[in-house]
Amino acid sequence: MFYKRPFDPRNPVVCMDESPKQLIAETRIPISCSPGKPARYDYEYERNGMCNVFLACEPLTGKRMVKITERRTKRDWAYFLEEIEVQHKNADKITLVMDNLNTHIPGSLYETFPPPKAKALWDRFEFVYTPKHGSWLNMAEIELNVLTGQCLKRRMDNIELVKKEVLAWQNYRNNKNSKVNWQFTTDDARIKLSRLYPTIEN
Structure with missing residues (x-):
């Protein structure tokens, strides 16, 4: 499995995923926390639209790049792919792990x-698509869950605030070289994903 192979700057492994983020504004000023009491928020809120979170991470180096866009279109994905390429301009080939989303096609670039x-x-790029119902094989999905839990799981009412907070999170994680402790092996895959492996009949 390419998550376990030695790091090669000429052929880096990059995982990419994306997720929507709802922009939510408070309708009443929250009550700050005090000794023995957590912060309190009103159950009512105001929807301010959506934005999209693109995330690319390198499981072998502990680096990630996040981009916030207003929409999730073919052009948005194409521009993010271009940014990934620029980050690895000295590579011979970039192995990119991602799902089979309808925008992840050559037509988006054209x-x-x-x-x-x-x-x-x-x-x-060398594109590696995760199997149907197998998006959990993409480490970028795990990174997105970390991003949500550590940064995005709260009310933010505008895209500029999301960009600011996500950039701070990205720099913090990159400075720590935080990596995912991946334990799913090729042998595990042959058992759990046996239907995807060819069989030989006598």
Whole structure:
């Protein structure tokens, strides 16, 4: 499994995932915490729309990159893919693990960039798609859960605040070289995902 192979800067392994984030405003000023009492928030709130969270992480180096966008479109994904490529401009090939979302296709690049650039960008990657109902095999999903638990699981009413808080979280995690302790092995995969492996009949 490529999560366990030695790090090679010429062929880095990058995991990518994305998730929506609802923007929520308070309708009443929260009551701050005090000794022996937690902070209190009113159950009523105001919806301020949505934003999208793109996350790419390198399981072998403990680095991640997060981008907040107003929407989740083909063009948004194409531009994020371009940013991943720029981060690894000296690599020969970038192994990218992601799910089979409908925007994760070559057409997204061709709708965003001129054909020569779209093809060149697509060719920079070796795409590894997680199987159906197997998104948990993507370490970026775990990183997104960490991001949600440590940063996003609270009310934020505008996209600029989300960007600011997420950038601080990203820098904190990167400075610590925080990694996921991945314990799912190839042998485990052959058992749990046996239906995906070919069989030989006599």
